[in-house]
Amino acid sequence: MADDVKPAEDSADTLVPKPERAKPLARVQAVPWMIVIGLIAACAWLGWRAFFYQEEGDPVGSAMLAFEKQNSLTVFSSRFEVVAESEDTRGVLGVDLLKSRQAAIIPASVEYRLDLSQVDRDRFEWDDGSDTLSVVLPALRISRPNLDEAQQKVFTEGSWVTRDASQDLSRNNSLQAERKAAAFAKNPEVLALARQAAKDAVRQNLAIPLQVAGYGDVTVNVRFDGESASAASD
Numbered sequence: 001m002a003d004d005v006k007p008a009e010d011s012a013d014t015l016v017p018k019p020e021r022a023k024p025l026a027r028v029q030a031v032p033w034m035i036v037i038g039l040i041a042a043c044a045w046l047g048w049r050a051f052f053y054q055e056e057g058d059p060v061g062s063a064m065l066a067f068e069k070q071n072s073l074t075v076f077s078s079r080f081e082v083v084a085e086s087e088d089t090r091g092v093l094g095v096d097l098l099k100s101r102q103a104a105i106i107p108a109s110v111e112y113r114l115d116l117s118q119v120d121r122d123r124f125e126w127d128d129g130s131d132t133l134s135v136v137l138p139a140l141r142i143s144r145p146n147l148d149e150a151q152q153k154v155f156t157e158g159s160w161v162t163r164d165a166s167q168d169l170s171r172n173n174s175l176q177a178e179r180k181a182a183a184f185a186k187n188p189e190v191l192a193l194a195r196q197a198a199k200d201a202v203r204q205n206l207a208i209p210l211q212v213a214g215y216g217d218v219t220v221n222v223r224f225d226g227e228s229a230s231a232a233s234d
Contacts, residue, residue, distance in 0.1 A: 060124045062213045063133060063206050067116045075140070075201045076112040076194035081105055082180040084173035088158075088165040100158030102169035107148040108181040112140045112194035114202070132219040133210070135202060139225060140194055145181035147174060195224060 067073075083105055090098040118138045125134040156169070184190065199222040210218045223231045 059126045059133060059210060059213075059215055059218070060121060062210055062215070063124055063135075064119075064121065065209070067119055067205070071115075071117055072141075073114040073116055073198075073201065073205075074111050075114055075198035077109060078112075078185065078190055078194070079107065079109040080181075080184060081107050082177045082184065084176040084180065086169045086172035086176065088161075088169050090162065090165060098158065098160055098162065098165070100156065100161040100165050100169065102157075102166075102173060103155045104152050104170075104173040104177065106152040106173070106177045108145045108177065108184075109148070110145050110181065110185040111143040112198065113143065114138070114198055115141055130219065131216060132221060133206060134221045134229075135206070135223075137198065137202065137222060137224050140191070140198060142182075142185050145178050145185065147177055147181070149174065199223075 083103065085101070085103040087099070087101045089100075115138060119135070123136045123138075126132075127134070154170075156166070158165075161169075202222045203220045206220045207218055210220075221229075223229065
């Protein structure tokens with residue numbers, strides 16, 4: 001008689017693994033993209049912060065920053081010719097024997113500069129209502145005349161001009177030309193041209209940096225010490 005075969009009973013000691021829930025494929029694939037998007041967003045924020053973001057700033061401080069690296073600003077240069085004339089007399093025992101005369105037409109140039117080291121915060125005023133920056137400039141500095149003696153035209157008269165006489169005539173003419181050039185540089189008409197050029201240069205040097213700094217279309221009024229406020233808009 002065949003042995004009865006009984007079905008095997010589950011043993012309490014048998015471990016049955018619990019089924020794991022599979023992770024959605026879409027979530028697994030999205031993780032790298034989320035990291036990439038996060039990095040792109042971070043880079044974009046840093047770029048915006050560096051190049052476009054503007055805190056509530058100080059327009060006067062921004063204006064002074066435009067002058068910070070310039071100790072002096074040449075705003076105008078004038079070139080002209082001056083005429084000088086000298087005479088020389090030489091003699092023996094008090095008797096004038098040799099007379100000579102020399103006239104020279106000498107090209108000269110002078111420069112008009114702004115000393116920006118004198119332009120401190122007290123010389124700026126900002127009107128927030130009209131977006132207007134007012135600046136008061138110190139007096140222009142005029143350079144020493146530069147004589148282009150290599151290009152001068154010389155006319156000499158005298159039957160016999162010694163070497164010493166020629167040197168004295170040239171030296172006297174140079175000194176005379178320098179004095180005349182310095183006087184011409186202070187001519188009111190020339191000085192007015194230099195001041196106007198200075199105002200235009202300062203307006204340009206301040207308006208553009210302020211626009212770049214995010215202050216928009218700013219009006220810059222410039223005047224010199226001693227000028228009325230109405231002269232700032234000229």
